[in-house]
Amino acid sequence: MLITETIRQALQLGLQHAFPQLFTPAESAPDVALEEPSHPSFGDLSSPVCLKLARTLRANPLQLAQKLAETLSREPIPGVAEVNVTPPGYVNFRFDYEGLAQLVINQVGREGDLYGSRDAINYTLFIFFKVVIEHTNINPNKAAHIGHLRNACLGDTLARILTAVGYEVEVQNYIDDTGTAVADIVVGYELLGWQEDERSFDYFCWDLYTAINEEYAKKPELKKRQLEVLHSIEEGIDEIALQAKKIAERIVVCHLKTMARLGIFYNLLTWESHILQLGFWKHALSSLQGSTSLVLEQDGPNVGCWVVRLKDHPEFAGMENPDKVLVRSNGTATYVAKDIAYQMWKFGILGKDFSYAPYGSQENGATLWTSVLQGGETGAFGGANKVINVIDIRQKYLQDVLRVSLGQLGYQEQAANSVHFAYELVVLSAEAAKELGVVSDEEEEKDMYAMAGRKGIGVKADDLVELVWQKATQEVARRSPGLSTLEQEKLGLQIAVAAIRYYMQRYNMNTLIRFDFAEALNMQGNSGPYLQYAHARAHNILERAASRGLYPAKEIVFPEEKLNDSEKVLLRRIAALPEVLLKAAGELAPSTIAEYAYQLAASFMAFYEASPVTTAPPAVATFRLSLVAAYKQALANSLQLLGIPALNRM
């Protein structure tokens, strides 16, 4: 039982007794908000509910609060020592910290790795809800850059969060192996005559991609060849198509390696070429043709096309020509059309399926599967209740069209469960751009620069990993010269993963990340390595204590003295995890977990300074050891959600 939930319920009950008029009709019960007081002298938790009620009840909020507090004081609330009132009308609760410590430490000890998620699972398990999360989705024609990294990190953490609260989660990585991006590599090989060198293949293609695009700019007639190649690839039968497929497959291997190093794994790869060859769209069209929203235009700008009617939909009000073409007048399908068919497959309403075969094993122990044209297993994937597409904000319009179209075409429920998990871009700060040499002299200086694959402007994901890894390894070597080089490097990589993943996940979704090398390499303060250090320190205390025969107690026994502030704050932070996780899952907000983990770690650091453990008198030491053990578990669980390795030393 969470302390906040207990207080919330008590407040509800108290309101009901003090102001019965609020509860007629019964469902009009007011929402009870709880917040941390701005100053600890007020209490441990406060509710401004009376301030809000002041308007509806047309009464002085302070008097309302006093009446409510009086009612609340009649019955003891578990975990609460005192209720009081402060102007302008807050009701404040002071915890019974011994009771709270008992509850929280026991709960963490009981639930272990499940602490934080178990309460949530109790709420959600009965639903049996399957969520498909699609992320990464990098064009298979060049190395991944830091923009792709944000996508993959967010998608992966989202999957971890939703799994933790009890959903069945399936992670898919969609490979667009038939687009112009891959075609450009084929054309590049043909026209530029490059030979592969010792560079990794995705790096080689990174340069080839920019080279061929420079060539297009010089000789626009080459675009004709690009189109021919593209058609061949879409047909999927000749030598060219085979070559393109091979390029895409090799690049995908590179991408998977890049992501695996960061602890990011998938359940299924789906290939655009399979979607084309299995005729997903044709299948979708046949089942949609009865819909009144899908029409063959007889006149107007879209004459001769099949369009989905969106002009009457409020989301597209005010647009000049909101109707969306699905089939061109030449009979071919547009991108949105294919997207609709694919989304229908994800929901299991297409009536057509891929076959599936194992693609390989992954370091997390799970098998990675891939779609195949034939001969594999069937029915194992898709069929989701909810689909989350992790795609940057630039795709918002198309994702809106996709979702609304699904609804217009008769799939309201699926439309309501289609989520575009949109996040802002990663751009280069002026300094980063300068370091990469992308600022030309003539250009007037800007304070940020967009990455551009065609121009080769961007920071490659693996370059960043190597850079941070190198720095972290140097630090480890400096601090732990006794370790073998191999061990130093292993720790260095885990620290680099922490730094990078934290950097990619700590920002809100709609915050544009201005990538800066100094900031991404930062390992102090609000950073991933700080979290790891806060874990290692706790481990060290427990280990040190054990070597002296001291262990966390099975039954919490309190020392004579009252708990000090650093213990209280730490305890409250530990207690907050279940609630924070539920919030992060409900709002699909990974940064909530990052913020929480930092707060938790910081409160431990303060505790560490103020409250010695192993050197304290035995009764105090035993209690603090229990607290440290509970904290370490809570932090480890948070780090697990963030995909950050919890280290015992660094």
Place this chain on the structure above:
RNA sequence: GCGCUCGUAGCUCAGCUGGAUAGAGUGUUUGGCUACGAACCAAAAGGUCGCAGGUUCGAAUCCUGCCGAGCGCGCCA
């Protein structure tokens, strides 16, 4: 032109459905390792929350307008 997002400390960002004295990190200055690891902690300085109105007991938060920034808006892919 229309739509979405953003503007908070020198810099990078938090600030929850309106609530108490607007918070972190970083940078600057200062103090703390014979200690459970200093990848740490403590302290100081640093703010007209873009500007102007409005709504109300109360606005960084909601509404309107303006200024500035970014991104979208094809039978393209």
